[in-house]
Amino acid sequence: MSDVESAEDADAGEDDPEWSxxxxxxxxxxxxxxxxxxxxxxxxxxxxxxxxxxxxxxxxxxxxxxxxxxxxxxxxxxxxxxxxxxxxxxxxxxxxxxxxxxxxxxxxxxxxxxxxxxxxxxxxxxxxxxxxxxxxxxxxxxxxxxxxxxxxxxxxxxxxxxxxxxxxxxxxxxxxxxxxxxxxxxxxxxxxxxxxxxxxxxxxxxxxxxxxxxxxxxxxxxxxxxxxxxxxxxxxxxxxTQPSFEGSRRQFRGRVIGTLREYDELAIDALGHRIRVDYAPDGEYGREWLLGLLEDLADDGLVDVDRSGDEPIARLQR
DNA sequence: ATCCGGAGAT
DNA sequence: ATCTCCGGAT
Structure with missing residues (x-):
């Protein structure tokens, strides 16, 4: 007398799990x-x-x-x-x-x-x-x-x-x-x-x-x-799979934080040169790129950017 | 190259 | 609801 579970038609059984x-x-x-x-x-x-x-x-x-x-x-x-x-x-x-x-x-x-x-x-x-x-x-x-x-x-x-x-x-x-x-x-x-x-x-x-x-x-x-x-x-x-860390945006975020801990505050170009060797104010990775990065860090409550002078100045947010 | 949970964007 | 991003040692 085999068990025979209630017929194959019965319930909404098609999605019943193949695991138990x-x-x-x-x-x-x-x-x-x-x-x-x-x-x-x-x-x-x-x-x-x-x-x-x-x-x-x-x-x-x-x-x-x-x-x-x-x-x-x-x-x-x-x-x-x-x-x-x-x-x-x-x-x-x-x-x-x-x-x-x-x-x-x-x-x-x-x-x-x-x-x-x-x-x-x-x-x-x-x-x-x-x-x-x-x-x-x-x-x-x-x-x-x-x-x-x-x-x-x-x-x-x-x-x-x-x-x-x-x-x-x-x-x-x-x-x-x-x-x-x-x-x-x-x-x-x-x-x-x-x-x-x-x-x-x-x-x-x-x-x-x-x-x-x-x-x-x-x-x-x-x-x-x-x-x-x-x-x-x-x-x-x-x-x-994750995107590689090397050369990634988050690698440079990390460098910004590390660098700003070392210097109380830093003008944007000085900061740029310290976080990447190929920084060029008007280049592909220049002020525009770095300001975008800093803006994200500012939105995250990690960095302050003082834009009152001719050159923006970054510091760690306190 | 792999690893991970939460936030924010979509 | 699903996808992308984040930090950096291993």
């Missing part, structure tokens, strides 16, 4: 949590539940490999231990710190500064505790909101980052589709365990289900359920 979670989901969850708790990388932010400290670690982690984040994270919190301290800081100092520690996108330093100000002025010094509330903070989107809600308050939904996507795609054939990933990630997560769960599944993606997988080396707890492990096909979701 394990039948014994409870066992798979337990295996992952036990694997994580037995051994994992000891990052310092995994030992705090202070939402500010967590937020700083998440924002830094968005652009920098974790091993290099540790030093920056400790130095940042040493300098600005609380949201009150950060909110009281000069923006230029926060951006300067970001540059000094090679943390990438300067706007994130600004966002962090702004978020601290929001917490102080709009939330009376206490972070919102749920993902929706956290998303009101500058620079906090769905990923960061769920991470902070989980790690600080154990009150998040499933985190969906590229690690989680890769795991779901390989292990359960979840299609390369944001909505599907979100559904799968939330179905996987045991209710009320967002703190340990999101740590565990991201650890899995970070050390086991890496681009070149290390299933056996690290004793992946999901081998018995993993479709990729069984088929040997470890294809990962497509990651759109």
């Amino acid at each position: 979670l394990p039948d014994d989901l409870a066992a798979a969850r337990k295996a992952l949590i036990e694997w994580y708790e037995a051994d994992h990388r000891a990052f310092p932010w995994r030992e705090t539940d202070d939402p500010y400290e967590i937020l700083v670690s998440e924002v830094m982690s968005q652009q920098t490999q974790l091993d290099r984040v540790v030093d920056a994270w400790e130095a940042f919190l040493d300098r600005w231990p609380t949201t009150a301290d950060l909110a009281a800081a000069d923006r230029a100092d926060v951006v300067g710190f970001w540059t000094d520690h090679s943390l990438g996108y300067n706007n994130r330093a600004k966002y962090l500064h702004e978020a601290a100000t929001q917490v102080e002025t709009e939330y009376d010094g206490a972070f919102p505790t749920d993902p929706d509330g956290l998303q009101d903070l500058m620079g906090v989107g769905p990923y960061t909101a769920n991470a902070v809600a989980s790690f600080a308050f154990n009150a998040g939904d499933a985190v969906v980052d590229t690690n989680v996507k890769r795991v779901a795609y390989r292990a359960f054939d979840v299609p390369d589709d944001d909505a599907a990933f979100e559904t799968a990630a939330n179905d996987l997560m045991p209710a009320g365990e967002s703190r340990v769960w999101n740590n565990a599944i991201m650890e899995l993606g970070g050390v086991a289900c890496t681009q070149t997988p290390r299933c056996d080396e690290v004793g992946c707890p999901w081998r018995e359920w993993c479709h990729a492990y069984q088929s040997g096909d470890f294809t990962a979701p497509d990651v759109p």
